[in-house]
Amino acid sequence: MARYRKRSLILFLALALLASSSQGFLRTENKIKSAVFLSPKLAMNPGSVSDAYFFDIDFPRGHIGLKSFDAEVVDEAGNPVPLHETYVHHWVVKPYYVRKGSSTLPQQEMFKKQGVSSQDPGSNLDSRSSDIIFVNNGGLCRSRLRHYYGLGSETRKTSTYLPDPYAVEIDNPQERPDGYEFKWLLNLHAIDTRGVEDRKGCIECVCYLYNVTVGEYGRAINPGYKGGLYCCYDKTQCLVKSGFDNGKKTRNLYLKYTLRWVDWDNTVLPAKVYILDVTDSWKKSEGSTGDIQEHNCHVEYEVKPCTTSGDGCIDVKKKSLMMPFDGYIVYGVAHQHAGGIGAALYRETGEGICTSMAKYGNGVEPGNEAGYIVGMTSCNPADPVKVSYGETLTLEVNYSSAVGHTGVMGIFYMIVAQQLPEPESSLPNLFQAPVRSVSFLAYLAVTVVVAVVVLIAAVIYRRQNREDGYQSLTT
Numbered sequence: 001m002a003r004y005r006k007r008s009l010i011l012f013l014a015l016a017l018l019a020s021s022s023q024g025f026l027r028t029e030n031k032i033k034s035a036v037f038l039s040p041k042l043a044m045n046p047g048s049v050s051d052a053y054f055f056d057i058d059f060p061r062g063h064i065g066l067k068s069f070d071a072e073v074v075d076e077a078g079n080p081v082p083l084h085e086t087y088v089h090h091w092v093v094k095p096y097y098v099r100k101g102s103s104t105l106p107q108q109e110m111f112k113k114q115g116v117s118s119q120d121p122g123s124n125l126d127s128r129s130s131d132i133i134f135v136n137n138g139g140l141c142r143s144r145l146r147h148y149y150g151l152g153s154e155t156r157k158t159s160t161y162l163p164d165p166y167a168v169e170i171d172n173p174q175e176r177p178d179g180y181e182f183k184w185l186l187n188l189h190a191i192d193t194r195g196v197e198d199r200k201g202c203i204e205c206v207c208y209l210y211n212v213t214v215g216e217y218g219r220a221i222n223p224g225y226k227g228g229l230y231c232c233y234d235k236t237q238c239l240v241k242s243g244f245d246n247g248k249k250t251r252n253l254y255l256k257y258t259l260r261w262v263d264w265d266n267t268v269l270p271a272k273v274y275i276l277d278v279t280d281s282w283k284k285s286e287g288s289t290g291d292i293q294e295h296n297c298h299v300e301y302e303v304k305p306c307t308t309s310g311d312g313c314i315d316v317k318k319k320s321l322m323m324p325f326d327g328y329i330v331y332g333v334a335h336q337h338a339g340g341i342g343a344a345l346y347r348e349t350g351e352g353i354c355t356s357m358a359k360y361g362n363g364v365e366p367g368n369e370a371g372y373i374v375g376m377t378s379c380n381p382a383d384p385v386k387v388s389y390g391e392t393l394t395l396e397v398n399y400s401s402a403v404g405h406t407g408v409m410g411i412f413y414m415i416v417a418q419q420l421p422e423p424e425s426s427l428p429n430l431f432q433a434p435v436r437s438v439s440f441l442a443y444l445a446v447t448v449v450v451a452v453v454v455l456i457a458a459v460i461y462r463r464q465n466r467e468d469g470y471q472s473l474t475t
């Protein structure tokens with residue numbers, strides 16, 4: 001009886017050790033970390049605009065895979081600020097490398113000076129002469145829209161989560177140029193609409209409300225341009241109601257951003273961000289390669305009010321673009337401004353790939369502000385959509401044209417994986433993971449250790465058994 005108990009106890013311990021160790025590995029492999037950060041502060045007044053660039057924001061360091069990037073504007077006490085008080089035109093984040101120990105100039109000045117270069121993913125890393133090298137997304141827009149993540153008013157109810165096993169790879173040490181460090185730049189564009197004369201006009205950056213005739217860098221604005229980013233740049237002021245008490249209304253706001261990530265290892269499949277723009281000027285022509293040099297993205301456009309109700313008062317804008325990658329779309333979402341209805345991506349055959357629809361609020365509380373787009377639906381195709389290099393996809397962006405809109409956008413984010421997970425095989429887990437070399441080896445090591453322990457235990461047990469037997473004979 002006692003012997004049986006001893007034997008089964010050893011077996012149980014061995015099995016428990018094996019089970020707990022394998023679970024332990026699985027847990028660390030899939031361990032998603034998260035952290036919440038606050039941007040530097042923005043001081044806002046009624047009608048004021050801030051379009052600030054913050055270099056070297058707080059961010060998890062090292063070789064990681066980003067699973068999501070969520071953000072919202074909060075006040076000094078950490079309370080969410082509703083869009084009807086502070087409109088989030090956009091926040092965008094962009095990675096860059098900075099030369100270690102480079103000049104003590106504020107980085108923002110360096111940014112404005114010449115000598116800032118950009119690195120396209122996949123391009124080789126020669127001709128490094130500048131102190132800052134931006135890391136661009138893989139999309140087609142040449143100079144603008146080169147960021148990784150970015151949303152506007154929809155930020156509170158748009159999922160940016162990337163399902164397993166995918167993650168956006170950040171700071172791969174093999175891609176980092178020698179002598180450089182990896183950092184992040186945040187651009188936050190907010191419009192304080194407390195007490196303004198015309199809230200819709202202020203958030204659509206209507207030029208006359210800002211009394212702007214000259215752009216941020218001193219160039220005269222085309223008289224045909226009624227509104228948009230060129231009229232609501234940093235430190236411009238939207239018209240406030242006369243008699244509105246503007247005193248003591250200054251307040252400090254922050255972008256609160258929540259990141260989820262995993263430490264990089266071989267179980268994570270890398271995915272890259274691509275941004276498409278419906279205002280891209282590109283057209284397929286003879287000899288066109290679809291190369292980034294052929295693209296010019298205007299980023300924003302105007303929706304004219306409909307004249308008859310014959311067209312249903314929907315403005316439909318389409319753009320066909322040649323895709324610059326081979327891969328699988330594992331996430332998609334559109335960015336639109338108020339008036340937006342939704343956007344979709346189609347194949348040439350008309351087959352739908354991803355539809356992202358606008359969600360409007362119907363209350364006053366943050367995340368549900370009436371009249372504002374408070375979220376966009378996103379696609380996580382259950383079967384990731386394969387796209388081949390050179391394939392033409394069409395982006396369709398719809399706005400309501402019941403009233404006109406200036407400065408609207410039709411931007412589409414895709415996150416693309418280069419490969420899919422290995423198909424599940426019928427072999428036991430142990431033999432299924434040749435690509436997971438590190439954890440596989442660790443697993444193997446633990447298994448060997450457990451086997452040795454079991455063996456030793458068995459030998460001891462047997463020896464004891466024999467001794468027991470011998471003793472029982474002599475007594």
Ligand SMILES: *[C@@H]1O[C@H](CO)[C@@H](O)[C@H](O)[C@H]1NC(C)=O
Binds near residue numbers: 211
């Ligand atoms: C608009 O700007 C002009 C100069 O650019 C200035 O003379 C005028 O006072 C401004 N109007 C208002 C309402 O601020």
Ligand SMILES: *[C@@H]1O[C@H](CO)[C@@H](O)[C@H](O)[C@H]1NC(C)=O
Binds near residue numbers: 343356398
């Ligand atoms: C855009 O509008 C057109 C015309 O009404 C419609 O056929 C299409 O499905 C709409 N697409 C989206 C994404 O809303």
